Amino acid sequence: MNHEPEVAAAVYLAGILGATERERFEEHLLACEECWGEVRTAHRGRALAESLREVAPQPLRERVRASVAAASRSERRRRRRPLVAVAVAATVLAVVAGGLLARQGDDGQPAVIAAAVASYRTGHLDGSAATPAPPPVRQAGDLVWRGARRGRLAGLPVVAHEYRDAAGRQVTLLRADRSFPEAVGANHPPGTAIWVAEVDGVAVLCADRPSPSLLVAPDRTEALTAASRLGLH
Amino acid sequence: MATDDEFLQATLPALDLVHNLARRFAPGQADAEDLVQDTYLRAWQAWTAGNRPRRAAPWLATICLNLGRDRWRRAALRPEVTVEPVTEPAADVDVEAAAIGRVQRAQIERALWALSEEQRIAIALMDIVGFTAAEVAGITGSPRGTVLARVHRGRKALARLVAKEAMRREP
Numbered sequence: 001m002n003h004e005p006e007v008a009a010a011v012y013l014a015g016i017l018g019a020t021e022r023e024r025f026e027e028h029l030l031a032c033e034e035c036w037g038e039v040r041t042a043h044r045g046r047a048l049a050e051s052l053r054e055v056a057p058q059p060l061r062e063r064v065r066a067s068v069a070a071a072s073r074s075e076r077r078r079r080r081r082p083l084v085a086v087a088v089a090a091t092v093l094a095v096v097a098g099g100l101l102a103r104q105g106d107d108g109q110p111a112v113i114a115a116a117v118a119s120y121r122t123g124h125l126d127g128s129a130a131t132p133a134p135p136p137v138r139q140a141g142d143l144v145w146r147g148a149r150r151g152r153l154a155g156l157p158v159v160a161h162e163y164r165d166a167a168g169r170q171v172t173l174l175r176a177d178r179s180f181p182e183a184v185g186a187n188h189p190p191g192t193a194i195w196v197a198e199v200d201g202v203a204v205l206c207a208d209r210p211s212p213s214l215l216v217a218p219d220r221t222e223a224l225t226a227a228s229r230l231g232l233h
Numbered sequence: 234m235a236t237d238d239e240f241l242q243a244t245l246p247a248l249d250l251v252h253n254l255a256r257r258f259a260p261g262q263a264d265a266e267d268l269v270q271d272t273y274l275r276a277w278q279a280w281t282a283g284n285r286p287r288r289a290a291p292w293l294a295t296i297c298l299n300l301g302r303d304r305w306r307r308a309a310l311r312p313e314v315t316v317e318p319v320t321e322p323a324a325d326v327d328v329e330a331a332a333i334g335r336v337q338r339a340q341i342e343r344a345l346w347a348l349s350e351e352q353r354i355a356i357a358l359m360d361i362v363g364f365t366a367a368e369v370a371g372i373t374g375s376p377r378g379t380v381l382a383r384v385h386r387g388r389k390a391l392a393r394l395v396a397k398e399a400m401r402r403e404p
Binding site: 006007009010011013014016038041042043044045046048049050051052053054055056057060061063064065067068069071072075111114115117118119121122123124126154200 | 236237240241245248249251252253256266269270273274275276277278279281282283284286292295296299338341342344345356357360361365366381382384385386387388389390391392393395
C-alpha cells in the first residue's frame with residue numbers, strides 16, 4: 001500500500017473511514033511522525049476555522065423576512081392584475097352589450113419558461129444530474145461550452161448546456177424532445193421562425209430547429225448572437 | 234399557510250449557515266448581509282417558480298456560492314491581507330500551539346482570506362458551515378477527493394499562517 005500521509009490524514013479527519021480502517025490508521029499514527037504531523041496541523045486548522053462560526057444578527061433575520069414578504073406582496077399584485085382586467089372587461093362588456101371583447105389573460109409566464117429563468121438565475125435544475133450529452137457546439141466565437149446537465153423544468157425533461165462568453169456571462173441552452181411553450185410578451189424577429197422575450201430581467205429565445213431549444217441569456221443581443229453561433233433557427 | 238410563510242419556514246433555519254458562508258465572500262459585514270438577502274430573494278424567485286428542494290441548506294449554499302462568486306469576480310472585492318504566505322512549516326510546534334491558543338479572531342479571519350478562493354470556500358463549507366465532504370462536492374461540482382485535498386491543504390495553511398502571525402506579534 002502506498003504511504004500518502006496527506007491523503008490518509010484528509011480522509012481520516014473527514015470521518016469517512018470505516019471502524020476497522022480507522023483503528024488501523026490510529027495505530028499507524030502512533031508510529032508515523034509524518035502522518036501524525038499532517039493530522040495535528042490540519043486538526044488545528046480545522047479548530048481555528050470552526051471558531052469563526054457565528055450566529056446571524058437578529059436584524060438580518062428580520063430584514064430577510066421583510067424582503068421576502070415584500071417580494072411576495074409584489075408577486076401577488078402582479079398575479080391579481082389579470083383578474084382586475086377581467087372584472088373591468090366584464091363591466092365594459094355589459095355596458096357595451098356584447099361589443100368588443102376585452103383583452104384578458106394571465107400575464108404570468110408558462111411554468112416551463114418561469115422555471116427556465118429561475119434555473120438560469122439560481123443555477124439549480126430540478127432532478128439535476130451530470131450527463132455525457134455532447135455539446136451541440138463546443139466553441140463558437142467567444143462562447144465556450146462548460147458542461148451539460150440533465151433535469152426537469154416544471155416536469156419537462158431537458159438537457160441544459162451551459163456556455164460562458166469572454167466576459168464570463170452565462171448563456172444556457174436548454175434542449176427538449178418537444179417544443180417549448182411561447183413566453184408571454186414574445187416577439188418574432190422578421191424573417192425567422194424564432195421568438196424572443198424578456199422575462200424577469202433576462203432574455204429568452206426559442207427555436208425549433210435543429211431541435212426544440214430554449215436559450216436563456218443576460219440580454220436580447222447576447223441571446224440573438226448566441227442563437228446564430230449555435231445554429232438555432 | 235401563505236407561500237412566503239412556507240418558504241421562510243423551510244429556509245430560515247439555514248440563515249446562520251448562509252450568513253457564515255456569505256462572510257467568506259464579502260470583505261465587510263454590510264456586503265455579507267446584502268449577499269444573504271440576495272440569496273434569499275433568488276431562492277424565493279425559484280420557489281415561486283415551483284422549485285422545492287428536498288433540503289434547503291445545500292440549495293441555499295449553492296445559490297449563495299454562485300452569487301458570491303459572480304460578485305467576487307465582478308468587483309474583485311478582497312479585504313487587505315497582511316499575513317504573508319507560508320511555504321515552510323513552523324519549526325517548533327509547541328511554541329506554535331501556544332501562540333495559536335492566544336490568537337484573536339481577526340487574525341484567523343485575515344489568515345483565511347490569505348488562502349486561495351477554492352481552499353477558503355471548501356473550508357467555509359466544511360468546517361465553518363458543517364457540510365460533509367460529499368455535500369460540498371455536490372454544492373461545488375467538484376469530486377470529493379478534490380474537496381478533501383482543498384480542505385486539508387487549506388487547514389494546514391491556515392494553522393501555519395495563524396501560528397506565524399501569532400508568534401511574530403509576541404515578544
